[in-house]
Amino acid sequence: MAEETKKxxxxxxxxxxxxxxxxxxxxxxxxxxxxxxxxxxxxxxxxVYQLVKGQDTSGIGMKNFSPTYAALGDFEITKIYVEKESxxxxxxxxxxxxxxxxxxxxxxxxxxDSIRLVNRAELGDVLADQDVLFNF
Amino acid sequence: MKLTIQVxxxxxxxxxxxxxxxxxxAALEKxxxxxxxxxxxxxxxxxxxxxxxxxxxxxxxxxxxxxAQEHDIDMVLCVAAAQRRGIVDDxxxxxxxxxxxxxxxxxxxxxxxxxxxxxxxxxxxxxxGD
Numbered sequence: 037m038a039e040e041t042k043k044x045x046x047x048x049x050x051x052x053x054x055x056x057x058x059x060x061x062x063x064x065x066x067x068x069x070x071x072x073x074x075x076x077x078x079x080x081x082x083x084v085y086q087l088v089k090g091q092d093t094s095g096i097g098m099k100n101f102s103p104t105y106a107a108l109g110d111f112e113i114t115k116i117y118v119e120k121e122s123x124x125x126x127x128x129x130x131x132x133x134x135x136x137x138x139x140x141x142x143x144x145x146x147x148x149d150s151i152r153l154v155n156r157a158e159l160g161d162v163l164a165d166q167d168v169l170f171n172f
Numbered sequence: 173m174k175l176t177i178q179v180x181x182x183x184x185x186x187x188x189x190x191x192x193x194x195x196x197x198a199a200l201e202k203x204x205x206x207x208x209x210x211x212x213x214x215x216x217x218x219x220x221x222x223x224x225x226x227x228x229x230x231x232x233x234x235x236x237x238x239x240a241q242e243h244d245i246d247m248v249l250c251v252a253a254a255q256r257r258g259i260v261d262d263x264x265x266x267x268x269x270x271x272x273x274x275x276x277x278x279x280x281x282x283x284x285x286x287x288x289x290x291x292x293x294x295x296x297x298x299x300x301g302d
Contacts, residue, residue, distance in 0.1 A: 044288075044291060056213060057213060060252075064284050067283065068284070068288040070285070071288045071292065073292065168297050169297070169299075170178075170291070170297070171299045
């Protein structure tokens with residue numbers, strides 16, 4: 037079925053626990069990884085909160101699904117775009133986010149950063165280059 | 173053009189369930205092909221036949237069922253989203269030991285792979301929701 041490879045991007049725009057969008061979006065990303073498309077994931081607007089490290093959901097009785105993002109590299113999802121302005125507007129920096137990596141098979145499994153910090157204009161160019169945008 | 177439509181919001185709560193319907197209808201009238209309509213998040217609530225809107229209001233669910241039957245459209249409710257929200261067909265009732273079913277005619281329950289495959293097979297994936 038994978039006769040054709042398309043550029044798939046999953047855009048995450050919402051905070052992780054107030055609504056179920058973030059969690060169900062992650063489920064789509066994980067299932068979609070099996071389809072061997074050219075996949076990337078974007079975090080922008082309140083979606084950048086999904087990647088904040090040290091999440092503790094014990095006070096709200098909900099499952100902390102944030103460790104799952106660290107597994108994206110194992111699913112060969114190696115392009116994770118984070119919008120710079122979204123971080124800045126929320127008083128966040130890259131240091132507040134999980135350090136997401138993937139292992140490069142072609143370079144003796146060297147560990148490489150998955151997160152690409154891009155500004156709004158650069159992200160616009162990346163979006164324009166996609167075939168399919170999933171918007172959550 | 174071949175289209176897959178994704179509906180992410182529930183009926184009555186959110187206009188996107190209406191917008192998606194009108195978009196689908198207009199696309200068909202213009203001669204486009206709808207490869208699949210995939211219901212996700214609260215969008216799976218578009219597929220319960222137990223909905224009972226007031227008589228002077230539109231029936232969002234019945235409208236979908238009629239559209240599917242008239243145009244033979246593949247309308248899929250995401251299984252994981254449907255399980256969370258209690259949308260059940262015969263197979264799901266049996267698998268999960270439920271004592272009732274509520275899926276409306278014209279829908280079927282299947283996996284997220286159907287959404288991804290829709291994106292692969294269609295010229296455009298059109299998403300309705302917040």
